[in-house]
Amino acid sequence: MKLDVFRQRKMKSVILIFLGWLIVNLIVLAFFDYQERKFILSKGVDPDRAYKFKIISRQVSVPGYSNPFPVKSRLLCPTERRHGGEYPLIVFLHGVGERGFDNVAQLKSLPQRLAAEDEQEKYPCFLLAPQCPPKMNWSSETVLIDSTSTAGKKTILLDLVYQLILDISAKHSIDTKRIYITGYSMGGHGTWSMLARYPDLFAAASPLCGGGDPKSVEKFSHLPLWVVHGDADQVIPVTESRKMVEALRMNGGRPEYRELPNVKHDCWSITYNQTDKMLEWLFKQKTN
Template sequence: MKFIKNKFLIVFFWVMANLVALTVMRNQERQEIHAKGLDPDLISKFESITYSRSTPNDKSQIPFHAKFLKPVNVKDHQKYPLIVFLHGAGERGDDNLVHLKTLPQQMATSSWQERFPCYLLAPQCPENMQWSSSLRLNDALEHNLLDQIYHMILDVSTKHAIDPKRIYITGYSMGGYGTWSMIARYPELFAAASPICGGGDPNNVSEYTSLPLWVVHGDADHSVPVTESRKMIDALRKVGSTPEYYELKGVGHDSWSESYKNSSGMIDWLFKQHQ
C-alpha cells in the first residue's frame, strides 16, 4: 500500500511540474509576443503554416513561414474574400510573428472581423531575401519567392471557403514592390490590389490595365521615393487605366498605418471589388 501511495505521489508531482513548466513557457511566449508589439490574444487566432515547394527544374526547396487567419464564423455554403499581405523588409525572419504587427493583427480584431469577415494569408520573407529579386517579368519563377506565394494561395483556396473572385493583395515598402510584381505575373488571380510606398516596372503595366488598384505613397518618403509610385501611375494612365492614387502630403515612409486603419478608405474599397 505504501508503494502505491509513493508511486501516486511521484506521478502527481510529475504532472504538477509539467503543468508549471507549461505555464511558465506560455507566459514567456506571451511576453515575447508583447515585446514585438503584438497582442497575444489576437495572434492566437492565426494558424501557422510552413510551406516549401520544389520544381522539376530545381529540386531545392525554399521553406518559409506564414500565418493564416480565418473568419470568426464560417457559414455553410458561403465563400469569403482572401487578403494576401506582404510585409516590409524590417519584418523578415523566421519567427512567424513580427510581420503581423500591422494589417494582419488589425484584421483579427472583433470589430474589423465583424465588418470585414475574411481569410488573411501573411507569409514571412526569410532573412536576407526579398519578395521580388528583380522587377523583370522573364525571371525564372521557380527561383523566386513570389512563385511560392502563388502556389500557397492556390493551396489555401482549395482547402477553405475562399471566393476565387475576391482575392486581394496588398503590401508596403518591400511588400509594395512584391505587390506590383505579383499582379504583373499573375494578374488573373486577383480582384484588386493595393501597393503602398513601393514600386514596379512601368513597362509591364499592360499586364493588368483592368485590375482595380488603390495606390498610396507619402510625398516625404526618403526610404522609397514617391517617384516610384508616380512612374507606375503615369504608365497606367497612359494605357487607359484609372487607378486610385493617393499621395499623402508631408508623410514619410509610413504611409501604410493611415491607409490600413481608415475603415472607410482602402479596406472598404477593397471589399467592394470582385472579378
C-alpha cells in the first residue's frame, strides 16, 4: 500500500516537472515568436506574409572581406498549384535601403503584396527576392563558393541571381517562357544590367527609377519593357530612364514608358501598390 502511494507521488512529481518544463518552453517560444514578428514589422513587412516565403542562402567571398558570408534570398511559391501546371517567376531586385543580412527588408512593396491570398488568386506565381549584402550593389564582384557550375570563378552578384533562377527553375514548376524581372532604384539599375547580361532569359522586364548603359540595349531591344520614373526624382535623375528608352526606340524597341509628373524617387509605391496596370501587362508577356 505504501509502495503504491510512493509510486503515485513520484508519478505526480514527474508529471508536474514535465508540465513545468513544457510551460517554460512554450513561454520561451512565444517570446521569440513575438520578438521575431516585432522585428519583421520594424522592416515594414507583414509577418504573416513573410512566413509564406522559403529561405535560400548561398555562400560567397568578396574582395576586401576576410571571410565568406551568405547572400540570402526568399522564394514565394504559388499558394495552390494545379497538378502538372506551370507558373511564371518574377525576379525582384530591391533598392539601397533594403540591403543587409536579415532576409526580410527586401520583402517590402511588391513581394509582400503578391504574398497576399487575394493577390495569389489573381496572380499565381513564384517570386524570387534576393537581398544584396551591405556596402554592395547588384554589380559588385563576388566569388560563388557553393555553386557547382561557377565555383571559384570571379563573377558579380547578378550572376548569383542568374544561378538562383536556373536552380529554382529546375526544382519547381516554373514556366520558363514567363520569367520576368523588375526592380527599383539600385534594383532598377540591376534590372537593366541583368537584361544586358542575360537578354534571352526573360520574357519581359520593368525597371523603375534606374539607369543603365544605352549602348547595351541592342542586346534586348526586342524585349517588352515597362519603364517608370518620376520627373521630380532628385536621387536618380529622370534623364537616366529617358536615355535608355530613347536608345531602345532607336534600336527598334517599343517600350512602355511612364514618366510620373511631380513624383520624386519613390515611383515604385505607385507602380507596385496603387495600380494593377503594370502587373496585368507583365503577366501577359511570354517568349515564343
